Amino acid sequence: MSLEFSKKLAAHQTPIPGVVLYDLPVHGDNRGWFKENWQREKMLALGLPDFRPVQNNISYNEKAGTTRGIHAEPWDKFISVATGRIFGAWVDLREGPSFGAVFTAELDPSQAIFIPRGVGNAFQTLEDNTAYTYLVNDHWSADAQGQYTFLNLADETAAIQWPIPLTQAELSDKDKAHPRMADVVPMAAKKILVVGAGGQLGKALRAQYDGDTSVEFADRAEFDLTNANSFKSRNWKNYSTIINAAAYTAVDAAESADGRASAWSINVAAVAQLARTAVENDLTLVHISSDYVFDGSRDIHDEDELCSPLGVYGQTKAAGDAVVSVVPRHYIVRTSWVIGEGNNFVRTMASLARKGVKPSVVNDQTGRLSFTQDIAAFIRHLLESDATYGLYNFSNDGPVRSWADIARDVFEQCGASGSDVTGITTAEYFKDKAAAPRPLSSTLDLAKTRSTGFDIPDADERLAAYLKLENDKA
Structure with a gap:
């Protein structure tokens, strides 16, 4: 799949409240490409919350079919792809009327997505050597792990249509053991x-x-x-x-x-x-x-x-x-x-x-x-x-x-x-x-x-x- 260059920076609302998908301008030539992955002033003008990121994380995935999630953390995230391509799945695991809402999309380096605290995040790589990067607005700590909320990747209620069946995908034993929707304790609001x-x-x-x-x-x-x-x-x-x-x-x-x-x-x-x-x-x-x-x-x-x-x-x-x-x-x-x-x-x-x-x-x-x-x-x-x-x-x-x-x-x-x-x-x-x-x-x-x-x-x-x-x- 070829990367689309020079998209206009734009925001697209999703069915999950607070989850916003962004088109990012990527500028390329015969040498490769360049993008502003995070530009606070422009993003705020589009309505992105000023969520004040403090940590930048990168997940490198060697093989297509690597699948991670579904994890809802107690902080906000701004997610993008550094290289490669992913199928992303997001499930609202917050207390409230939108609990259980699902949104999926394919992301390449010309897109990014903002995920609020309590919305479960998962992705499956569609190409080898894919790097998935995210900014978060709190520092990771061992104590914070106790505030995570998880959902099983194969949950029948969410019914996520994974491009590569989970039986053929690379999953961790931990992710396989996450609970089904009926057993999830929703993340309480701040x-x-x-x-x-x-x-x-x-x-x-x-x-x-x-x-x-x-x-x-x-x-x-x-x-x-x-x-x-x-x-x-x-x-x-x-x-x-x-x-x-x-x-x-x-x-x-x-x-x-x-x-x-x-x-x-x-x-x-x-x-x-x-x-x-x-x-x-x-x-x-x-x-x-x-x-x-x-x-x-x-x-x-x-x-x-x-x-x-x-x-x-x-x-x-x-x-x-x-x-x-x-x-x-x-x-x-x-x-x-x-x-x-x-x-x-x-x-x-x-x-x-x-x-x-x-x-x-x-x-x-x-x-x-x-x-x-x-x-x-x-x-x-x-x-x-x-x-x-x-x-x-x-x-x-x-x-x-x-x-x-x-x-x-x-x-x-x-x-x-x-x-x-x-x-x-x-x-x-x-x-x-x-x-x-x-x-x-x-x-x-x-x-x-x-x-x-x-x-x-x-x-x-x-x-x-x-x-x-x-x-x-x-």
Whole structure:
């Protein structure tokens, strides 16, 4: 079979999710041929994941009919033929709906294929002196062998049509002994780790991922972000994503000496350690930001606005955002006025309404509520939709309101009168009190979030549903 020269670099999807077949340009003349077997910039432009190979392996096969596999390793591979020709067979051995999917193709030096972690790889040489080469994104180790998944080359379910019958092929005794499909234990997906899982957002993420065994939750007792040993206790190769739901949020206490130190420790130093872990292990890092990174001088804040925090809490959140922004695979979700399971403004107002208290509430701070169930759903949407990495504003949708407006709604839905709430300026409310400065405008532009295809629930509808549950408990 003659080699086809000067193909155009191109990508072809296959029936196995994530497995992509590539045509490679090979340039030849009377002396032989040359090709760029791996060219990161061009490959990324075609959509190949930036899988960061660390090891290059070559399998030399003296005779046609040499058959190896089916092996699924715990790393990604970029496979090509250096010389000769092969029949390749790939079987999805990952947990999930595509388990058992099969793809076969003949490969010569003008082709290559990307095989994600957990997809079984096998090949049969069709010519003597064939060399099969592959880049992998993890270093081989004896420990890793225990994470392999295997399938028998002759499995009837996969029904691979080998060009040279297996009875006439060269096989190892090990490969002959691999299990049939019914006995294969699928390779589990890499895990998502949620840190700060004991807080309002952490609880919402637990509900969002309820029943999903690939998501692991850790509260502060289980993963202390300020303790370096927490980062050493996990094999990060088994994870794909960290969701950081932890933060120091005591806005006023952050202005004190002890609070300032705690805020910088949790919101910046710990986040830097998370970012380092994500970079070193090629993980996606999801981080939660705040409207407090702004001074509130604009009516609406979009993702391009530079940070201009007024107080210590806002300064630490802005610094944390800057740290996370250097992680190649990151999502920063900037929120405002968070409401979830735990102490929050709505719950406090509902309690005051039931007790007959008539509070004064600030009426010159404006924005929208962000319910944790929707923040959690949006985080999941970002991860599962392969949205472009970067910063996204998130709050619930609907009209811009003041805290006093929301308090009046809460009072009325709890059976009290909205007139029981007196509006007051921020300056009047905090007069003679030790308090952090607040941004007066916290309204976030949601256009970028909508562009991802996420349907943002209305804040007033979420508030009514939240209060109904609270009233039912009372």
